[in-house]
Amino acid sequence: MLVKTTANDVATEKRTCVVLGGRGFLGRSLVARLLQLGGWIVRVADSSSHSLLTDPSVSDSLLSNALCSGQASFCHVDVRDISQIIIVTKGADVVFYMEPTDLDIRDFYNCYMIIVQGAKNVINACRECKVRRLVYNSSADIVFDGSRDILDGDLSFICPGKFKDMLIDLKFQAEGLIRLANNIDGLLTCVLRPSNVFGPGDTRLVPLLVNLAKAGLAKFITGCGENMSDFTYTENVAHAHICAAETLDSRVVSVAGKAFFITNLEPIMFWGFVSLILGGLGYQRPYIKVPTWMVSCIVSLHQCRNDKLYNYSVSPHYMLQLASRTRTFDCSAAQNHLGYSPVVSMKDGIKLTIQSFSHLANVSFYTKYGNFNEQSKAEKMLGSGIVADILLWRDERRTFACFFTLVLVYCWFFLCGRTFASSLADLLLLVIVALYGHGILSSKICGFAVQELPSSRFKVTESEAQQAMRSIAHTWNKGVRRIKSLAKGEDWSKFFRVVISIYLFKSIQAYSVAVLFGIVLVFAFTAFFVYDQYEAEIDALRILIFCGIVELKGLLLRKLPASISSFSQHDNVLNQEKVPARVKEWKQPDHALVVF
Template sequence: MVVTTTANDVAYGDWSETRTCVVLGGRGFLGRTLVARLLRLGGWIVRVADSSSHSLKLDPSSASDSLLSNALCSGLASFCNVDVRDTSQIIKVTKGADVVFYMEPSDLNTHDFCNCYMIIVQGAKNVINACQDCKVRRLIYNSSADVVFDGSQDIHNGDELFTCPGKFQDMLIDLRVQAEGLVRLANNIDGLLTCVLRPSNIFGPGDTQFVPLLVNLAKSGLAKFIIGSGENMSDFTYVENVAHAHICAAETLDSRIVSVAGKAFFISNLEPVVFWDFVSLILEGLGYQRPFIKVPTWMVSYILSLQQYIYDKLHFRMYNYSVSPHYFVQLASRTRTFDCSVAQKHLGYSPVVSLEDGVKSTIESFSCLSKDSSFMRYGNYNEKSKAEKLLGSGIVADILLWRDEKRTFTCFLTLALVFYWFFLGGRTFTSSAAKLLLLVTVVLYGYGILPSKICGFAVQRISSSYFKISESAVRDSIRSISYMWNKGVRNIRMLAKGEDWSNFFKAVVVLYFVMLILSYSLAVLIGIALVFAFTAFFVYEQYESEIDGLGKVLCCGIMESKGLLMRTLPASITSFLGNYRILDQEEAPAVVKEWK
């Protein structure tokens, strides 16, 4: 897709002179696109400032990086490593600049509140102070439409009069509200004019948040679920349009001071779409299955709360996403659309790339993450999970781990019908088996006497080889039965000799559990086992590390309890148990005799 440059970009600018601008965060997702668009327009000397690295690393295969490389050679662009926590570094890069575009880094560690505060809030203060000291005329701050959304209610065509809520569940949004307020309050102080843009759900090539999150969910099998009704609308904004809006704001800030300076403007593609339809377009374009299973929002919220509780108890750290899981649930289940008529009227903004073209460009740029790409085939996530290894990595694993939903659902429905036939039909097991065999016999015989063609459709005959069992299969089955029989006899003999305490305790525990199982209804136990088989392995695969961590905590608790018990036992018994644990079976009887 070729991105066009429209007249709106230059509607209010005087292009007779070359102007200097600073793009703080110029190597981030939005910053790269803004830098490339400024260089394509011409008439700008662009200072790229970023704290991601001390040296500029360019990708020759990237069109935007190639453009920046040429600009660096011609002197139309420069790069400087700037930490917004240090005002002196900001002053150094902003001296002599006409405009400063400021966007925060998107890869913040959300578990470090102090660092996030210093970068977002204190960073905004430092940028404002540096702009005032250097007599910069215009400051454009990239905020987000999230600053008016707390998840408690839908937003239908919200405009700039929509008030910000007082409390947010997401820390970064709360901090961004404070930074936005600082930028707007700094307007017209020491000659500085400020403006705030609030784009809604930015997406596009180079996205490090939304699209990678969807791909990760698809790989884990969670992308098949729709949170809520699945009918909520949302506004998405292609990254090129956001860059275009920044340039429009910079051009109009001088000429329309009253209507633009100190104001905030919502930015979108002006094409509201059903949230889950947009997600489906991205996933299907990358070769993944579109979401189709609806789950209530309250259920997902409870699961996330339980997960958070377990993480806190086990001192685990949840995945570092720029948006908290709870906030993503609210975003995915609530309607959130905005009215951008004010930006159209006062900034002269209108999208330069349609939503359809933006989605196509995004999918093309993320082809390396598609389901059939070499990255998918050879990535580390292709490693077999413990659940898959436990189930044998075959057809059973594919069914119980829901790799093929149709096959899994068919097997579950078949087993459920068999369970109902044998245990809930009100008949004895023998009569149920006899009727089932009678039914199978009638069906097979009826299928056999069907004509070769029915209404033009050929009837495929069942080959007799389907009912044959190979000698090797029979031989393997007999070997397995013999092995189990001999193992059982060997264990009984060892119990009769009274030489293996470990084997004795294992037998006691197993028989005790068998006694407990038989004390309940067999139908109930089989029903529970059926449901457990089709859910437990899938859940374990999704939360393998958390469950393993919980198991380690339980094991540590058992070992501590064992140690406490050992300390309370008499010294002679403790000594015997300690010696017996490290002796061979041949030496154990002698020790027991000596202890007696």
Template sequence: MAIVDDLINPRGTKRTCVVVLGGRGFLGRSLVTRLLQLGDWVVRVADSTHPLQLDTDSSHGDSVLRDALASGRASYCQVDVRDPSQVIKAVEGSSVVFYMEAADLPKHDFYDCYMIIVQGAKNVINACRECKVRQLIYNSSADIIFDGSRDICNRDESFPCHWKFADMLSDLKAQAEALVLYANNIGGLLTCALRPSNVFGPGDTQLVPFLVNLARSGWAKFIIGSGDNMSDFTYAENVTHAHICAAKALDSQMISVAGKAFFITNLEPMKFWEFVSLILEGLGYQRPSIKVPARIVCYALLVVKWMHEKLGSRKYNLDISARFFHLASCTRTFNCSAAQKYIGYSPVVSLEDGIRLTIESFSHLAKDSSFGNFEGQSKAEKLLGSGKVSDICLWRDEKKTFTCFVALVLLFYWFLLSGKTFASSTANLLLLVTTILYGYANLPPKISSFNIPKISLSWFEISENSVRDFIMSIVYLWNSGLHTIRSLAQGEDWNKFFQVVLFLYFVKWILVESFAVAIGFALVFAFTAFFVYEQYESEIDGLTRMLFSLTKGLLTSYLPASMTSFLQNKGVLRKENGKVVNEAAGR
């Protein structure tokens, strides 16, 4: 690759060629855009994506890059940092290398993460030495000094890294940072590292989408812990500005900057849950309001982790969930005075403006948007019919659900726990409703400054469509029952037979043991089980399959050979590789 350090701009001054490794990632795109807008550099964008794909609609950064590619002020190079020869080809002829986070990091695979982050850092360092690069600036993370067990309050760079980390990525980032800083001033290479805290902004692929997922699933209403923990956040453009400041400072204040790490924040610490509330409210979602002890959430995460390990499910990213738990329950604030003093950093975008710009950029994820639905209709919603019952049992509207739950609990107490007969309870309830309605009708139109609306007769009317739908539901249930009886009479559907037997046994248990206990259990079940199932659908399905497997083993082990043969002939059991399998369980 030709040396491009000697390219001359129209004013006759030299442009420096810089390489942005990870230039198509979240921060990489922002840095490339900023460098091109300043116009002082020729920028080589290097990333694993191939071929280069530019957004054609609303991405301002991609339009800037498109123009720069056309004018020759930018070029693109596909590179795998695990391949030393590709890295050398990417950095050859440059004088500054910005090493950003990879855009497609496989967070579930430790080996690949290690090869990309740690081995990748070794390859980049060796390539910079071989190609005589002057500066290497590494984008690290403030997470590397956080072990997840204690608060960090206004800590500066003198706070030691204990090599005990809250998650795998922080561990690997710490190793890569140590390699970069240790390589300083060896072979003429000057290095430094920046540690931004809680980066967010347009194009964010982690924090904001994760919060929206929480809001859509109903979990964002909970506050972990007291909700008073403070955090430092950093707008993406401020991080890229800090990288450019570090590159310039390595030339002017080499002794104070080279081989050092610097914390980067917006210099405006705020309550973590206030930040979450501003983001969610800006996108039309409800603010978190229900406080849950952090210890309970910790135990729940441990149970979920155990289920993932047993069932081998990877639907949810546990690393991100654990990281969010630590962020949401601990204080993490950092002292950026060293960055201000030595590299001349100060935020160019305030936290308030950063939050506003981020909300505007994620308008496609706003509530009731036709875009950004991460998952289709859940199984729980399908089971409940996707109507009003589904919205209530799945806590789509917390106020409506809570009102229905309280009303049903009161009716449960009134009819089953009060000690009265059903007839007397009904009579007392009608008497109470009559008294309330009569008293309400005699209230004055206005009490103090409150207007008292009158009850319209339409409140008590039942529409013809509602009656028709009710009758059709009864007819449907009756016909379904007849169909079930017909199937049992023909003796062909053993799966249906077992379902009916289990249902009748359950009804028998209710009538014999305690009707009140059964109703109470059903009430709690309706308002909790479907909601929990929707959140952990894959884990519960996997556990169910595991229980069916155990049932199949017990069934084939203890049944007589004649019974096994009979069920096999009837299609209840089948053979697989010489083993008898329960057909009903596999359906």
């Protein structure tokens, strides 16, 4: 006999769950997976407005359909208010607590109330409403203080207790409260510690990398660049939460009150991961290695100069440690006790993440780096003429000929043991004899034609003479303007630059002319060529050094007396106009100060 099953009967078979923080990065992924699996009535609880759920530009069709069918519902909940939590958790079988990740570390009180007090409120609400299971999303960061590498860290790894990042410290306290609440009034708890979560909707890692790339600072690798890290795709984290809830339902003693590391089970070099993300979005991959201490000094100078930090969600110094230390975790406990295994591989996760951030892609990348006809900066500096072709080794035969000629001249004047005047006289005598001898040669010698030197080669045109005079006049007038500017006593920084330049010129005079000429000769035929080949790397390093100098200058000015500081304000305003565009972008809040 067949029994017809109604929709109401199916609905009664479904279990009810609450996803606190369901509109956050991880919360969205968990809600989507619960709806995909079916068998769940999902209550999405978040402090965001309900309008975000119905806006087609930000909501997916799966959630929209679930809201219309009654499989999902939304409730505005502030975890700081326990009464609101009680309302949404009544009758629920399990609560998934996904706290917000976009908190402002400048507001300690608000962070404490949301993370620590929020955890207390969630525990008390679950106990009052007789909720059987509570799964809390923590972080693998709570066992990492940046002082040492972590290689295959397992559950026996001792938490440091002291953290450089305030949010990690608060999350550690919240995790402790969740675990201590296990098996009180029938409530079973479990804590998951995902490592370096990424994926579509990420509000921290990928946007930060893109902002750094736009500012020209993502070219740097902090540290050796060989450090390994565990990353976890967001859908795998959601899958781990569901596995934990299912296991708690079986009342497994080895799971209740415990914490488990969650990873993709595919450790990868940190900077390799960053390169894949940036390269997939069309940005230059990191390739310049910079010592960690150098970047840390720049960050410290910036923080000393600015009393109010930018809206960082994580401490910049902590981010530097994440980028330069090895951090891998043993996920076998989650595999054995929770039945967890990744549902999305690292390769597919990176691919899906890049596709989701296509709106941040650098569409002009291939145009910018594929235009090989564009002149380099070194070529423009040398005038884009014969001199540029010679010094940049565009014509190797001509370059070698010029270099060999200059070496002979160098030996003739400086290494022959004669005075400069006698060497010049001998050279002029040799040139005159050579020219006279060339002039009396026959037009053909042994069947070979002898080309005559046209007289035009020894003439200077009127336009060339005028151009030379204009260059001399321009240089003279420029020097006069600088002297007048110094005489007014307004630009003290220019004064110091002139003094330093004169001092360096004086120091150079201590060396012999032969040594100086040799240095200039080698420098001309190597420096421009090296700069032409590694223009991007050198410019990026120049920007980094300039940023450090600017921050150091600002720190020193703050230590000066008020009278001197006010005197230099006018000059600072003028200097701001000369700051490169990339450095101005670097100072924007979105770009932070963290260098990868």
